Amino acid sequence: MNDFLMIHDVVIAGAGPVGLFLACELRLAGLSVLVLEQAEDPYSPLKRLPFGMRGLSAPTIEAFHRRGLLDDILAPQREKDQSTSAHWMQQSRRAGGHFAGIQFFHDTIDTSKWPYRLPGPAGSMAVEMEHLEFVLAARAGAMGVEIRRGLGVDGFEQSGQGVTVRAGGEIFRGRWLIGCDGGRSTVRRAGGFEFVGTDPEFTGYSAQVEMADSEKLVPGRHYTPTGMYTYQKPDTIAMVDFDGGAFHRTQPITPEHVQSVLRHISGADVTVTGLELATTWTDRAYQATAYRKGRVLLAGDAAHIHSPLGGQGLNLGLGDAMNLGWKLAATIRGDAPDGLLDSYICERHPVGAEILDWSRAQVALMRPSRSSRALETIIRDLIDTRDGATYFAERVWGVSLRYDLGGSHPLVGRSAPDFELANGTKLGDHLREGKGLLLDFDAGAPLQALAGRWKGITYVAGDARDRLGLSALLVRPDGFVAWAGEAVPDNEEAAQAASRWFGKA
Numbered sequence: 001m002n003d004f005l006m007i008h009d010v011v012i013a014g015a016g017p018v019g020l021f022l023a024c025e026l027r028l029a030g031l032s033v034l035v036l037e038q039a040e041d042p043y044s045p046l047k048r049l050p051f052g053m054r055g056l057s058a059p060t061i062e063a064f065h066r067r068g069l070l071d072d073i074l075a076p077q078r079e080k081d082q083s084t085s086a087h088w089m090q091q092s093r094r095a096g097g098h099f100a101g102i103q104f105f106h107d108t109i110d111t112s113k114w115p116y117r118l119p120g121p122a123g124s125m126a127v128e129m130e131h132l133e134f135v136l137a138a139r140a141g142a143m144g145v146e147i148r149r150g151l152g153v154d155g156f157e158q159s160g161q162g163v164t165v166r167a168g169g170e171i172f173r174g175r176w177l178i179g180c181d182g183g184r185s186t187v188r189r190a191g192g193f194e195f196v197g198t199d200p201e202f203t204g205y206s207a208q209v210e211m212a213d214s215e216k217l218v219p220g221r222h223y224t225p226t227g228m229y230t231y232q233k234p235d236t237i238a239m240v241d242f243d244g245g246a247f248h249r250t251q252p253i254t255p256e257h258v259q260s261v262l263r264h265i266s267g268a269d270v271t272v273t274g275l276e277l278a279t280t281w282t283d284r285a286y287q288a289t290a291y292r293k294g295r296v297l298l299a300g301d302a303a304h305i306h307s308p309l310g311g312q313g314l315n316l317g318l319g320d321a322m323n324l325g326w327k328l329a330a331t332i333r334g335d336a337p338d339g340l341l342d343s344y345i346c347e348r349h350p351v352g353a354e355i356l357d358w359s360r361a362q363v364a365l366m367r368p369s370r371s372s373r374a375l376e377t378i379i380r381d382l383i384d385t386r387d388g389a390t391y392f393a394e395r396v397w398g399v400s401l402r403y404d405l406g407g408s409h410p411l412v413g414r415s416a417p418d419f420e421l422a423n424g425t426k427l428g429d430h431l432r433e434g435k436g437l438l439l440d441f442d443a444g445a446p447l448q449a450l451a452g453r454w455k456g457i458t459y460v461a462g463d464a465r466d467r468l469g470l471s472a473l474l475v476r477p478d479g480f481v482a483w484a485g486e487a488v489p490d491n492e493e494a495a496q497a498a499s500r501w502f503g504k505a
């Protein structure tokens with residue numbers, strides 16, 4: 001090991017959205033961060049419309065809001081909405097999302113079932129991957145994160161003190177290494193992480209095609225006896241071919257092949273004359289059994305992969321980053337309470353497992369079989385009921401996310417409501433620095449004193465426009481509620497919660 005090499009606190013493999021956001025989180029906590037990215041060029045047509053669009057769930061939108069990134073990330077979308085007077089505003093029913101292509105609508109959702117959600121930036125929105133990565137890379141760079149492109153991590157060795165990383169013929173040293181290097185993660189493989197799950201049933205295709213006779217296809221999504229296809233005029237096709245995933249990444253995608261699969265699934269005798277852009281994917285659903293080995297961690301697609309159905313992978317990975325950043329930072333600084341870093345896998349592994357099952361359930365509904373069509377009929381009926389739409393919205397928007405943090409109040413473990421304080425600020429504004437927050441609506445001396453006993457808690461006193469029946473709450477740096485007090489707060493319970501998540505001052 002070369003002792004003259006600079007040692008970074010953290011080396012991150014992969015400058016995808018998860019690696020970049022995590023780098024911002026770690027830098028916000030004052031750590032030195034190096035990101036090594038395999039690709040020379042961050043831009044790609046697959047990261048732009050139509051295939052590069054990604055839906056953002058409520059926890060993701062809240063995370064970006066809490067770090068002051070939301071306006072930059074949503075700027076192009078808002079501009080487009082204004083100039084076109086938003087496509088959804090012109091629709092009679094506004095779609096809120098879908099399950100295996102079966103839509104649920106805003107007008108059916110019963111938001112009164114979510115008593116601790118305040119009107120805020122939440123809901124669901126969409127963003128182009130290229131723009132998202134651009135904003136995150138710009139923020140990371142401005143904060144002092146070093147990003148080196150064209151350097152793919154080839155392997156590493158770890159000791160009790162740190163990790164030596166090999167990338168593109170160069171050597172780098174970090175106290176910790178995080179694999180954010182996507183579904184085919186080198187860090188995961190080199191680190192010997194066990195990766196388990198279910199093998200693919202299909203190859204999925206996203207393609208922009210030239211067709212001689214596109215009028216033979218009916219626009220919209222169609223389940224057929226041989227698979228599923230979606231046609232969006234004039235040239236965008238998505239297809240699912242239940243071939244056991246045999247085609248994916250085994251052969252080049254040619255116009256002839258796309259034509260043959262499209263004919264097979266649609267039953268229409270279309271002629272594909274050219275391919276503008278095409279990619280394939282599968283429903284392989286695998287998850288690492290552990291997200292940490294010594295000083296090496298995994299986050300994002302490196303830790304879990306599943307089909308893009310229902311669009312959850314990016315949100316899952318960004319949730320990992322928001323959960324891990326402050327915990328690893330406290331661990332490296334030496335002020336983490338016992339078990340803080342372990343809580344990363346305890347909290348995030350079950351969330352990942354649930355999303356994998358959500359995607360598997362959609363595959364079950366898409367199979368070209370009579371039983372799947374019967375299941376589709378039932379889901380269509382259910383999704384159009386008030387309870388059904390509310391259930392699907394909770395799952396798809398991430399509203400149901402709750403970590404098991406114990407605690408007596410139903411808000412504990414949930415994302416904190418974006419309270420509007422009397423001075424006009426919102427809870428999210430007070431989380432910009434990535435610190436914990438003790439929000440004291442009654443401005444009582446005992447809680448102020450309590451906040452001072454732990455490192456990294458900002459004490460904010462003042463009434464809120466709507467307190468939701470609370471007198472105070474303790475919020476972790478990731479915006480999740482660690483403790484909530486009603487009329488007469490239990491200060492002992494608050495102190496216990498603080499000691500679980502924060503180091504003693």
Ligand SMILES: Cc1cc2nc3c(=O)[nH]c(=O)nc-3n(C[C@H](O)[C@H](O)[C@H](O)COP(=O)(O)OP(=O)(O)OC[C@H]3O[C@@H](n4cnc5c(N)ncnc54)[C@H](O)[C@@H]3O)c2cc1C
Nearest residue numbers: 014016018038055152153181182300301311312313314315
């Ligand atoms: C068609 C499609 C549609 C999707 N739609 C949605 C959606 O609507 N919502 C949603 O939440 N998710 C969606 N997803 C999933 C989402 O895109 C991924 O889950 C997300 O990109 C994962 O981010 P990541 O940073 O973990 O990995 P990636 O985005 O894969 O980034 C990994 C980065 O690591 C780099 N890298 C790879 N190997 C190395 C190495 N050895 N060393 C250094 N760098 C390396 C790669 O070049 C890349 O830049 C979709 C996926 C697909 C394919």
